[in-house]
Amino acid sequence: MDIAALVTWVITALGGFYMLGTWLSHGGARGGSSHLPVPVIFGHFALAAIGLVVWIIYVIADKEALAWTAFILLVPVALLGFVMLARWIPVHRAQATAPAGAGQGVPAERHFPVAVVLAHGLFAVVTVVLVLLSALNIGGS
Template sequence: MDIAALVAWGVTASGGFYLLGTWIQRGGIRQQQSGTSRMPAPVVFGHFALAAVGLVVWIIYVVADKSALAWTAFGLLVPVALLGFVMLARWIPVYRDRAAAGAAPAAAAAHGAEAAVPAERHFPLPVVLAHGLFAVVTLVLVLLTAVGVGGS
């Protein structure tokens, strides 16, 4: 089960890297001053940093098989999940605005509205959904491994 969690974590991280890259490329960091982005940089980078540290701890756990490392990785995943839910809650209105604005994108671009578009509006829905789904799977597999279900 520890390897399954590692694979799920890797898939989750891949989606997360894509979303982070999209956010940075589309000006998410620059939009912090203007307030255009609804994603606060400390939340985005905190989510990323804690997830990355947790993944490293999990890899060490897979190699060393020490129960304390499994619980440490799970402890790191809890705030990662909370920050992820914060970002999801802040992203949903941006996604809904994109869907509502889809009828008149040419008119908005002609008036320079693209500069006021939050960077996270460019997140593809399938990537967001897959990232969230694999994150939940990862959290559950890590917890089950930490409590000793399935052996290691």
């Protein structure tokens, strides 16, 4: 289960890196019209990255405290992720109703592919569950 959590975490991270790169390349960090606050984006990223490193160390060292540390780090990561999802949904919905040629002042997050957002969220939920189950020693290593 530890390795399964690692695999899902890495897949989740890849989707997150893609969306972060998309957001940055479309001017998200420069303020503009983005609905995603810079501290929320980078807080989500930093805590998830730190948690992933802790999880890798846990997989190598097999110390229960590291599993719980990784899980505890995932709690605010998930909360920040839900905040961003809630702020992204209206932007995505507005895209469908925007008149043709309306490209001025488009939020950077409008460029996120729906499939990537959904896959990132799905793998994130699976990761949280697998990490919790591993920390509880349910399902074996």
